[in-house]
Structures are given as structure tokens and as C-alpha cells.
Amino acid sequence: MKTLTLLQAINEALDQAMAHDDRVVVYGEDAGFEGGVFRVTAGLQEKYGKLRVFDTPISESTLTGSAIGMAINGLLPVAEIQFDGFIFPGLTDLVTHAARFRNRSRGQYGVPMVLRVPHGGGIRALEHHSESIEAFVNAVPGLKVVTPSTPYDAKGLLLAAINDPDPVVYLEPKKIYRAGRQEVPNEMYEIPIGKANVVKEGTDMTIVAWGSIVRIVLKAASMVLEEGINVEVIDLRTLVPYDKETIINSVKKTGKFMVVTEAVKSYGPASELITMVNEKAFYSLEAAPVRLTGFDITVPLARGEKYHFPSEEKVVSYIRKLHKEKA
Amino acid sequence: MFKVYNGKKDKVYQILNEKGVIINEKDEPKLKKETLLKMYKTALLARQADIKGLQYQRQGRMLTYAPNMGQEATQIGIAAAMEERDWFSPMYRDLSIQLYRGEPLENIYLYWYGNERGSIKPSGVKNLPINVIIGSQSNIAAGLAMASKVRGTDEVTVFTIGDGGTSHGEFYEGLNFSGAFDLPVVAVIQNNQYAISTPTHVATKADTFAQKGVAFGIPYALVDGNDVLAVYKAVKQAIDHARKGNGPSLIEAYTYRMGPHTTSDDPSIYRTKEEEDAWAKKDPLIRFKAYMISKGYWSEAEESAYLEELDTYIGDVFRKVESYGAEVALEEIFEHTYKELTDELKEQIKEHKQFMEEL
Numbered sequence: 193m194k195t196l197t198l199l200q201a202i203n204e205a206l207d208q209a210m211a212h213d214d215r216v217v218v219y220g221e222d223a224g225f226e227g228g229v230f231r232v233t234a235g236l237q238e239k240y241g242k243l244r245v246f247d248t249p250i251s252e253s254t255l256t257g258s259a260i261g262m263a264i265n266g267l268l269p270v271a272e273i274q275f276d277g278f279i280f281p282g283l284t285d286l287v288t289h290a291a292r293f294r295n296r297s298r299g300q301y302g303v304p305m306v307l308r309v310p311h312g313g314g315i316r317a318l319e320h321h322s323e324s325i326e327a328f329v330n331a332v333p334g335l336k337v338v339t340p341s342t343p344y345d346a347k348g349l350l351l352a353a354i355n356d357p358d359p360v361v362y363l364e365p366k367k368i369y370r371a372g373r374q375e376v377p378n379e380m381y382e383i384p385i386g387k388a389n390v391v392k393e394g395t396d397m398t399i400v401a402w403g404s405i406v407r408i409v410l411k412a413a414s415m416v417l418e419e420g421i422n423v424e425v426i427d428l429r430t431l432v433p434y435d436k437e438t439i440i441n442s443v444k445k446t447g448k449f450m451v452v453t454e455a456v457k458s459y460g461p462a463s464e465l466i467t468m469v470n471e472k473a474f475y476s477l478e479a480a481p482v483r484l485t486g487f488d489i490t491v492p493l494a495r496g497e498k499y500h501f502p503s504e505e506k507v508v509s510y511i512r513k514l515h516k517e518k519a
Numbered sequence: 520m521f522k523v524y525n526g527k528k529d530k531v532y533q534i535l536n537e538k539g540v541i542i543n544e545k546d547e548p549k550l551k552k553e554t555l556l557k558m559y560k561t562a563l564l565a566r567q568a569d570i571k572g573l574q575y576q577r578q579g580r581m582l583t584y585a586p587n588m589g590q591e592a593t594q595i596g597i598a599a600a601m602e603e604r605d606w607f608s609p610m611y612r613d614l615s616i617q618l619y620r621g622e623p624l625e626n627i628y629l630y631w632y633g634n635e636r637g638s639i640k641p642s643g644v645k646n647l648p649i650n651v652i653i654g655s656q657s658n659i660a661a662g663l664a665m666a667s668k669v670r671g672t673d674e675v676t677v678f679t680i681g682d683g684g685t686s687h688g689e690f691y692e693g694l695n696f697s698g699a700f701d702l703p704v705v706a707v708i709q710n711n712q713y714a715i716s717t718p719t720h721v722a723t724k725a726d727t728f729a730q731k732g733v734a735f736g737i738p739y740a741l742v743d744g745n746d747v748l749a750v751y752k753a754v755k756q757a758i759d760h761a762r763k764g765n766g767p768s769l770i771e772a773y774t775y776r777m778g779p780h781t782t783s784d785d786p787s788i789y790r791t792k793e794e795e796d797a798w799a800k801k802d803p804l805i806r807f808k809a810y811m812i813s814k815g816y817w818s819e820a821e822e823s824a825y826l827e828e829l830d831t832y833i834g835d836v837f838r839k840v841e842s843y844g845a846e847v848a849l850e851e852i853f854e855h856t857y858k859e860l861t862d863e864l865k866e867q868i869k870e871h872k873q874f875m876e877e878l
Contacts, residue, residue, distance in 0.1 A: 246700075249699055251692040251695070253658060254692045257657075257658020258665055260659050260662055261664070263662070264666075265667060265674075267665075267670070281688075284652075284655060288652045289652075289655060289659065294855045295855040295856055296635065296638055297647075298638060298639050299855045300638075300639055300640065302858055333856050336857070358857045358858055433857075433861035433863055436862070
């Protein structure tokens with residue numbers, strides 16, 4: 193057991209997967225020699241050679257499209273999209289082929305690829321470097337979408353994604369790449385895809401979050417605990433296919449439901465989760481469910497970020513309001 | 520030949536002229552009689568399957584159908600130059616290649632009949648399902664070939680694309696990637712003169728499509744796509760080049776789509792009778808047949824007998840498809856979304872079944 197950052201945990205997962213299985217190849221724009229702009233893939237080319245760890249021309253369309261061909265022809269490609277907002281040229285092949293090849297070929301060709309995407313905002317970056325793409329990728333039948341919030345989950349979820357027979361989009365909360373360390377087992381292990389994690393038990397309301405937002409919600413939850421509000425916090429971990437049961441059981445216990453995400457409000461992931469809760473646990477609800485999200489705007493540049501991304505203070509304020517609602 | 524036939528408009532590689540006469544004796548490929556017979560008979564099957572497919576559609580028995588008529592020589596030349604172990608990343612108008620490489624007509628018809636089961640390939644047939652979205656087969660080909668390189672196999676990947684498809688970024692992005700890594704890829708542009716109704720001169724200012732190879736730094740050539748021998752020879756050379764580890768090549772096969780884009784299209788809106796008649800004289804099957812007869816491998820009598828045989832065969836195949844092709848169980852449309860059905864999908868099946876039971 194050693195303590196790793198989330199970024200190091202991803203690197204370790206890639207390293208061990210490559211050592212364990214010759215079929216795993218890792219590539220992307222600047223992902224080879226340099227080890228990626230965030231250094232997530234640092235050291236891998238030295239260790240596994242240029243044939244299995246390589247830099248590509250700047251073409252997200254070929255990044256995703258070539259992964260499909262590699263997966264069909266016997267490899268387990270792990271491709272890196274450099275920043276969330278660069279994925280759009282790559283969506284064509286992801287949506288029109290990766291997600292559909294199994295169906296189109298009636299199961300003859302699965303596409304066991306992983307698309308790693310440094311994801312989300314709050315890092316004071318340029319335009320297109322702070323986006324939330326859940327609303328785009330979550331709605332594509334045939335794709336799986338996961339995102340860790342801790343180093344432990346980062347390693348286990350990535351290993352599960354690499355071993356999954358279907359294409360998995362792995363969203364990396366880049367804001368917390370180096371935000372803290374956690375004990376991570378030396379051996380290989382998997383966090384099952386499709387299982388959420390109750391990271392804090394509580395009785396007064398259920399909050400679902402994922403990625404870097406989980407930390408913010410946990411801090412807010414500990415702040416309101418002093419006021420006597422006991423929040424249950426669920427880290428969704430897998431966005432598709434997501435764990436309904438854990439959410440429903442929690443809402444049945446607490447009677448109140450909130451989703452906190454930096455993704456868009458309208459037609460965004462919070463809408464799906466709240467609809468599901470309304471369908472499955474409507475009569476357990478004591479108040480209208482709440483979505484605390486990013487605005488339906490272009491993600492602002494650094495100086496405007498403070499308004500856009502849900503902050504601890506805003507989460508606290510929304511918790512207090514929801515807590516006051518009476519059935 | 521890639522050095523001489525350099526992508527200029529007036530340098531079109533040809534071995535067999537429009538009358539079926541060998542004009543380039545030293546380049547005539549030394550193909551065995553059985554191979555040539557397989558090539559010719561597959562071309563005839565593809566042509567007849569198209570004619571019948573269009574008829575069935577007009578009778579309301581077949582759904583949207585995209586015929587390959589006019590492009591048989593290009594496609595047979597490609598397919599015959601490939602080995603069984605080579606990958607094929609297709610576009611959507613590749614009937615002759617599909618048939619030559621071992622896809623049963625029954626499956627192909629079943630697909631156009633509206634049933635995904637038609638895309639299942641017999642074991643060992645390394646043709647990917649046809650690609651309806653334009654251009655991305657170039658990216659997938661790059662990936663297939665990258666895997667061949669990483670795994671150290673000697674497979675080559677061939678992909679086809681239309682003249683229209685070259686307007687897509689993915690054509691360039693994929694082939695650039697293949698070039699950058701010296702991947703075993705052969706790209707064939709089937710220039711059939713039209714992207715549905717849009718003629719090539721509206722879609723590009725480039726003189727030829729072959730010359731686009733300059734930018735990739737790879738060999739390129741312009742070939743008479745209605746000359747099966749020229750296409751075979753060029754593709755074979757490109758495949759050998761790729762298999763030796765020398766990287767990709769680009770071939771433009773200059774041909775003509777004799778039929779409509781699909782059954783939803785009416786070419787009389789955008790092209791003239793004179794143009795169609797002029798191309799009819801260049802029909803790839805006319806010169807292929809003349810060549811086969813001149814070789815002593817074929818005769819008019821064999822042709823009539825074979826066409827009759829095909830008529831019965833194709834009719835039987837289509838009736839068989841009609842007998843079961845429309846039967847799709849509810850579970851079938853769900854079951855290959857993921858390797859395992861998700862709980863959500865199971866629930867959606869259950870809900871719809873309840874609705875059906877209530878009917």
C-alpha cells in the first residue's frame with residue numbers, strides 16, 4: 193500500500209495494465225514522449241516502447257476512429273483526448289461507430305476501447321479546456337461512462353474500463369489530479385462499472401455528485417452537520433449505466449433529493465437522475481427534487497469561473513433551503 | 520507504375536481498353552483461369568443482383584438499395600488483389616467486393632431488406648459491416664492496420680471511399696495517420712463522378728483525386744476503374760508495398776455509377792441521356808467479357824447459361840430472405856447494445872412487452 197494522487201493512480205493503472213496484458217496500447221496527442229500535457233502517461237513510453245505508447249497527429253477523429261480498428265483487430269486501446277472541449281471532432285467516430293459496432297455486427301465485433309478525457313472546470317484555463325461533456329456522451333446508446341473522485345476509485349475504475357468488453361469513456365476530474373493523496377493498493381483491482389458509492393451516510397437528504405464535485409459536496413455536508421442537517425452523499429462513479437438502486441434506497445430513507453454537477457442544467461445529467469427518482473421513489477419524496485448545476489452558458493474564462501461552478505457555499509445554501517421544505 | 524501514372528488527368532493507367540484489347544502487354548497480370556473465372560462470374564452476379572435488387576424495390580418488396588452497377592471492375596480488381604487475411608474497411612457501395620470475399624448474397628440482401636442480421640459475416644471473412652456514414656472508414660482502417668503493426672502480423676487493410684467521401688476530414692486525418700506510422704493500408708477512391716447529384720467538379724478544384732496523395736507523402740496513381748486488370752495490378756502493387764512495411768498508397772479508380780445513388784434517387788434530374796450512353800459504351804463488363812472470350816475462358820453460350828442460372832439463384836435467395844427477413848424479436852433490437860444487457864434495457868424490454876400483452 194502506498195499513497196498516490198489521483199493522477200498517479202491513473203498512471204499506475206495504465207502501467208500495470210500494460211505490464212499485465214500485451215494488448216493494451218496507450219496513445220494520444222503528446223501522450224507518448226512527453227507523457228501527456230498533464231503527465232498522466234509519463235514514463236510509459238520508456239517502459240513499453242514506441243509501438244505501444246505513442247504520440248499521434250492532432251486529430252481527435254482519428255484518435256477515436258483508430259481505437260475502433262485497433263479494438264476490432266485484437267488490441268485494447270486506451271486513447272487520450274487532451275482536453276474535454278477537444279472531443280467534438282472525435283464524437284463522430286465515437287457515436288457513429290464505437291458505440292454501434294457491436295449492434296451493427298450483431299455481436300461479431302465488440303469495441304473494447306477506453307477514451308480517457310481530462311474533464312471539467314475550475315482550473316482557470318482557456319476556452320474549451322473546462323467543459324462538462326456528460327450531456328453529449330451519456331445519451332449515446334452503446335457507450336459506458338465512468339468518472340472517479342478519489343485515487344482509489346481512479347485506479348480501480350480504469351482497470352475495470354480497460355477490461356470491459358464495450359467502449360468506455362473515462363472522465364478524469366483534472367481539477368483534483370493532484371489535490372490529495374490516498375492509500376492505493378499495489379495490486380490490480382477493479383471498481384465495478386455500474387456501482388455507486390455511498391461516501392457519507394445521512395438521514396435528512398440524498399445528494400448525488402461525481403468527479404471533482406464530490407469533494408465539494410462532502411465539505412458542504414460536514415459544514416451543515418454542525419447545524420444538525422445530516423446529508424447522505426452518493427458518488428455516482430458510473431454515469432452510464434448508473435446505479436439506480438443505491439439512489440432509490442437512499443431517497444426512500446431520506447425523502448429529499450438533490451443533484452450537484454457542473455454540467456448544464458437543461459437536458460443535462462441532473463434531469464435524468466431526478467426524473468428517475470420521480471418515477472421510482474415519488475411517494476417517498478417530501479419535497480421537490482433540486483438540481484444545482486452549471487448554468488446553461490458557455491463555460492466562462494478564469495475570471496468568471498467563481499459564478500459558474502457549484503461552490504461549497506452554494507451547496508450549503510441549497511442544502512439549507514431543501515432542508516426547510518416540509519412535506 | 521506509381522511513378523509514371525502520377526495523378527495527372529491525362530495519365531490514366533490502363534491495360535485493357537474499352538474493346539477488351541490488351542494495350543499494355545507487359546503489365547497484363549498473369550492470373551490463373553480459375554481466378555479470372557471467379558472474378559468474371561462474381562462481377563456478373565453482382566450486376567444481376569443489382570438489377571434484381573432494383574426490381575424488387577420497385578415492386579415494394581425490397582427497401583432502400585444502393586447498386587454497384589458500373590463499378591464492378593474497380594471492386595473485383597480490389598478484391599482479387601487481396602488475400603483472405605487482409606482486412607476490408609468498406610464504404611456502402613461495395614457489393615462486388617463483399618461477394619468476392621465470401622459474403623453470401625442472402626446476407627447482403629437481408630441487410631438491404633432492413634435486418635441487421637445481414638451484417639453477420641461468415642467465419643474468416645474479414646470484411647467489416649458496410650459503413651453508411653461518409654468517410655470514417657479511413658480512420659477505422661488506420662486502427663486495424665496499427666493493430667497489425669503492433670501485433671506483428673502481415674495483414675494489409677484496404678479501404679474504399681467515394682469521390683464524395685474525399686470531402687470529409689476523416690479521409691485526410693485517417694490516411695495522414697496511416698502515412699505517419701507507415702501502416703499497411705491501401706486506400707481506393709471509387710470516383711464514380713457523383714456524390715448523389717453533385718458532380719466532382721462542384722465538390723473540388725483538384726484536377727484528380729489521385730493527386731491528393733502528394734500531401735500524404737505516399738505513392739498515388741490514377742487508374743481506369745472500368746479496367747479490371749489495371750485496378751487489380753495497381754492494388755496488388757500497393758498491397759505488396761504495404762505488406763513489406765513501406766506504408767500506405769492511394770489509388771483513384773476512375774469509373775461511373777451506372778445506376779442511381781440509391782433507389783430513392785432519380786439520376787435523370789442531374790445527368791443527361793448522352794452522358795449515360797457514352798459511359799454505357801465503357802461498361803466494365805463488356806471489356807471483361809471480351810477479354811475472357813479472347814483468352815478462351817468463356818463463350819457466349821456459357822454467358823447465356825450462366826445468366827439463366829443466376830436468374831434462378833437470385834430469385835431463390837430473395838424469396839428465402841422474404842420468408843424470414845421481416846421476423847425480428849423484440850429482444851433482438853436490444854441485445855447487442857452492450858455485451859450484457861443493462862438493467863435499464865431489461866426494464867425497457869419488460870415495459871414494451873407489457874404493452875404488447877395489453878394489446
